[in-house]
Amino acid sequence: MSERLQPGDVAPDFTLPDADGNEVSLSAHKGRKVIVYFYPAALTPGCTKQACDFTDSLSLLADAGYDVLGISPDTPEKLGKFREKENLRVTLLADPDKKVLDAYGAFGEKMNYGKTYLGVIRSTIIVDEQGKVEKALYNVRATGHVAKIIKDLGI
Numbered sequence: 001m002s003e004r005l006q007p008g009d010v011a012p013d014f015t016l017p018d019a020d021g022n023e024v025s026l027s028a029h030k031g032r033k034v035i036v037y038f039y040p041a042a043l044t045p046g047c048t049k050q051a052c053d054f055t056d057s058l059s060l061l062a063d064a065g066y067d068v069l070g071i072s073p074d075t076p077e078k079l080g081k082f083r084e085k086e087n088l089r090v091t092l093l094a095d096p097d098k099k100v101l102d103a104y105g106a107f108g109e110k111m112n113y114g115k116t117y118l119g120v121i122r123s124t125i126i127v128d129e130q131g132k133v134e135k136a137l138y139n140v141r142a143t144g145h146v147a148k149i150i151k152d153l154g155i
Contacts, residue, residue, distance in 0.1 A: 004105035005136045011036070011127040012103040016071065016093040019079035024069070024093055026127070033066045033134070034127040035149065038106035039142075040120040042074045042082035042092070046142035050122075051082070053146035054090045064155045066126075071095050071106075073120060105138065124149065 005011070011034075015025040026034065037054070039047040054061075054068050061068060071093045074082070079092040093100075101107035106123040109116055122142065126135040126149075135152070 004138055005125060005133045007133050007135060009133045009136075011125065011131050011133050012100070013131070014095075014100045014103070016095055016100060017076045018094070019076055019083045019092050021076050024091060026069075027131070029067050029069075029127075030131055031129050033129060035061065035066050035068045035124060036071065036104070036127060037068070037122075037124040038071050038101055038104065038120060039122055040072065042072055042078050043085065046122075047072070048082075048086055050142040050145060051088050051090055051092070052086055055086075055088050057146050057150060058089050060150065060155060064153070066153075066155075067091075069093055071100055073098050073101065105136075126153070 013027045015023050018024050039050055041047055069091050073096050074094055075096055076094045079094055095101050098107050101120060104125055106121050108121055110119045121138055122140050124137045124140055125133055128134045
């Protein structure tokens with residue numbers, strides 16, 4: 001379990017496959033702000049709500065200079081099904097080894113119904129144009145989260 005990122009930290013660079021198997025790197029977005037959000041699983045209710053909210057707000061975020069990358073431990077094939085089923089336009093990235101999830105502090109102990117287990121911690125990291133962490137939000141809720149980010153960023 002890694003430490004959570006803090007504002008001012010250098011965001012760990014990564015290269016992961018997208019839903020089509022194409023490699024996407026954080027460093028390729030240098031010069032733009034990037035919202036990197038981590039979610040537990042494609043095709044589940046909360047994660048679908050969050051991905052649809054990001055898709056619905058994509059133009060607004062892009063116009064404000066933000067790119068959006070969603071990362072989960074799913075395979076590229078499952079992400080492709082998720083994108084098609086929900087008509088998503090957000091770039092979804094596969095991290096089945098959980099290396100990026102771990103590097104960002106988005107994988108660790110969770111508690112559900114009194115039981116502790118390891119899992120994806122729903123998190124959002126906002127990276128500035130220089131690749132530094134601007135905001136690090138952990139244990140966020142799927143519903144209403146995108147609207148809160150837009151409000152907090154003053155978009």
